[in-house]
Amino acid sequence: MGAITIDSLTKRFDDVVAVDDVSVEIEDGEFLVLVGPSGCGKTTTLRMVAGLETPSEGAIRFDGELVNYTVPQDRDVAMVFQDYALYPHMTVRGNLKFGLEEEPDYTDAERDERVEEVAELLDIGNLLERKPGELSGGQQQRVALGRAIVRDPEVFLMDEPLSNLDAKLRAQMRTELQQLQDQLDVTTVYVTHDQTEAMTMSDRMVVMNDGELQQVGAPLELYHEPTNRFVAEFIGEPSMNFVDGQRGGDGFESETLDYPFDSTIESSVASLGDGDRLTLGIRPEDIELYDDAADVDVSHTEAMTVTVVEPMGNENVVHLTYDDSETRGDDLIAISDGLRTIETGAELLVRIPPEAIHLFDGDTGDALHNRLLETDEQPVTQ
Amino acid sequence: MGTNETTGPSATEEGVGWQTKFRYVLNSDFVRSAPFWAVPFAIMAVAVYGGIGYNFAISLTDNNGTIEPASFSNLDFEMYVQALSDPNVIQAATHNLILLVSFTAICLVFGLFLAIMLDRQIRYKETVQMIYLLPMSLSFVVTAQLWLWMYDTDSGIINELLGLLSLGPIDFIGNPEIALWAIIFALIWQFSGYTMVVYLAGLQSIPSSQFEAGMIDGARTLRIYLRVIIPQLKASSVSAAVVLMVFALKAFTFLYAMTGRYFPPQGTDILATLMVREAWQYNNWAYSAAIATLLLLMALGVIAPYLYYQYREGSL
Numbered sequence: 001m002g003a004i005t006i007d008s009l010t011k012r013f014d015d016v017v018a019v020d021d022v023s024v025e026i027e028d029g030e031f032l033v034l035v036g037p038s039g040c041g042k043t044t045t046l047r048m049v050a051g052l053e054t055p056s057e058g059a060i061r062f063d064g065e066l067v068n069y070t071v072p073q074d075r076d077v078a079m080v081f082q083d084y085a086l087y088p089h090m091t092v093r094g095n096l097k098f099g100l101e102e103e104p105d106y107t108d109a110e111r112d113e114r115v116e117e118v119a120e121l122l123d124i125g126n127l128l129e130r131k132p133g134e135l136s137g138g139q140q141q142r143v144a145l146g147r148a149i150v151r152d153p154e155v156f157l158m159d160e161p162l163s164n165l166d167a168k169l170r171a172q173m174r175t176e177l178q179q180l181q182d183q184l185d186v187t188t189v190y191v192t193h194d195q196t197e198a199m200t201m202s203d204r205m206v207v208m209n210d211g212e213l214q215q216v217g218a219p220l221e222l223y224h225e226p227t228n229r230f231v232a233e234f235i236g237e238p239s240m241n242f243v244d245g246q247r248g249g250d251g252f253e254s255e256t257l258d259y260p261f262d263s264t265i266e267s268s269v270a271s272l273g274d275g276d277r278l279t280l281g282i283r284p285e286d287i288e289l290y291d292d293a294a295d296v297d298v299s300h301t302e303a304m305t306v307t308v309v310e311p312m313g314n315e316n317v318v319h320l321t322y323d324d325s326e327t328r329g330d331d332l333i334a335i336s337d338g339l340r341t342i343e344t345g346a347e348l349l350v351r352i353p354p355e356a357i358h359l360f361d362g363d364t365g366d367a368l369h370n371r372l373l374e375t376d377e378q379p380v381t382q
Numbered sequence: 383m384g385t386n387e388t389t390g391p392s393a394t395e396e397g398v399g400w401q402t403k404f405r406y407v408l409n410s411d412f413v414r415s416a417p418f419w420a421v422p423f424a425i426m427a428v429a430v431y432g433g434i435g436y437n438f439a440i441s442l443t444d445n446n447g448t449i450e451p452a453s454f455s456n457l458d459f460e461m462y463v464q465a466l467s468d469p470n471v472i473q474a475a476t477h478n479l480i481l482l483v484s485f486t487a488i489c490l491v492f493g494l495f496l497a498i499m500l501d502r503q504i505r506y507k508e509t510v511q512m513i514y515l516l517p518m519s520l521s522f523v524v525t526a527q528l529w530l531w532m533y534d535t536d537s538g539i540i541n542e543l544l545g546l547l548s549l550g551p552i553d554f555i556g557n558p559e560i561a562l563w564a565i566i567f568a569l570i571w572q573f574s575g576y577t578m579v580v581y582l583a584g585l586q587s588i589p590s591s592q593f594e595a596g597m598i599d600g601a602r603t604l605r606i607y608l609r610v611i612i613p614q615l616k617a618s619s620v621s622a623a624v625v626l627m628v629f630a631l632k633a634f635t636f637l638y639a640m641t642g643r644y645f646p647p648q649g650t651d652i653l654a655t656l657m658v659r660e661a662w663q664y665n666n667w668a669y670s671a672a673i674a675t676l677l678l679l680m681a682l683g684v685i686a687p688y689l690y691y692q693y694r695e696g697s698l
Contacts, residue, residue: 050594050598051597052594052597052598071597072594072597072598073597073598073600073601073602077598078598079594079595079598081591081594081595082591083589083591085589085591085592085594085595086595087592087595087610087614088614089613089614089616098596098599098601098609098610099598099599099600099601102599102600102601102605103600147595147599151599151600
């Protein structure tokens, strides 16, 4: 119970296409995260699953049963809203109990028992007689969660539930939510714009942009094998470096960087002719920085100048520019070990390892070549 | 204000002189802000509370015939005893109460109904809102005349319409049994638009996620309104109710405009019309002042629960 099929789902608001031909299979018990920038259609998709919006085209099926026109009351879903939407005139107990009162097969004592059980689970048992206005943001969040859990639905829908919390509490709630979902084993569809949340919490994630589905997959799969430039850029913090150039010579050519390809890479770009536009991508943590020429494998190495160093403690984010480039901002961003001292203005030798590069079609943004992963680094498919 | 309260070098010493203390008082915020609050305060004290006090004083005399000379020699509560045993006063007070309760209650329910209908995404909301609000901007005198024509036994539109259904004609204003209800109906027509606007503002301040949360929780529309939405309109209800009740007490204008005499239509006499009649037609000044005090007490009875509510909510 609780499998959801989304089939060619499209939603138009007048002339605006909010969701464009999205298809996803969600398994029972899965934690699926919809992620994308604001206005990408992720919330609209969630609201269609909830029944708060009616699809313009396509189908939503719960366990194979078409629910397009089923009202939210009959869908057996629970939702956590971004603003929590707690009923301000009711106590926490009233808030938790309201949904149960709609279900006829409980006695009043059973309802109270259930409310207290869930309150205990979420550690809000001592707040039951308070009104939402008297609670902190984190407590309100728990009540909103409790209101969803108490009805024991087939599906949890969460619309950016953590976005109103401060950073520390958000990290804590993230872990708790994951544990809770594991424990309850209920299908969960979670919407967020925060790629960290998406990466850390999901079994699988769906990246959306401009209403269109970009890629579906396990978090590490999306990280290492993005299908296009948008996904590559969206996932990861700081995001992937991109150098725009063209196919030429014995590899990749751009104003600043000439990068010869080895045979493996060559085979994935064989279809391109000289002069075809190409984008080279490299993750900041894959860039190697050397002080001394003696340490370096000379191929794929350039001399660059450090413009800014952002120490994060565990790592340094190093902004690099080519020596001869006119001040056009940073050319590359790299990450180095937190204990290594790098001065602003220093000259470094920068190596872009061929096994870590991604290549994207310069016109369509489609991935042509993704980084090579050694067997022990294979993404763990969950 | 008050940052430059320097009181001279001696101020810091023990046992300062009275001049210094006086200067200190003169420099205080209370005294220095006096020109701003004292004038309105004085006007208020004389015109409102002075008026109430003077009215009360007159009600204790046996004054009748002329306003002057008011002799305050033997004061007693005789007029109040007389008023409370006067069937006219009792009847007027009853009418007042009926008007107050039924007018306010029906206006609130009807206004809420209209507001919910409008809030449920009816098109041209602004235009419709204006149409309902318009009667509120009319003077009581205009409304009274308008409804007098509409209620007319011979040619009024209401009796014409009833005639189409082969009913009537009904003498709405002339029949003491139904005259009060005819007037209440006219007042509801005038004020339910106002109630609707107050409720509509309240409804629109409730985020739509409240409604959606109710739907997800499995509640049907009617129950969402009863349990989730309407309880959150408490503040709107209270403020609309207070305004409506005050207007109900002020219905004098309406009644006076209906006949243009001190006698309103039979069966619609309220304390205000009775008071004016006693004072200006019969010159029973003391008696009329006693009725005025009773009316004031009634108004306080209306406003007191509201003030208490405000006090409890911490906004007073």
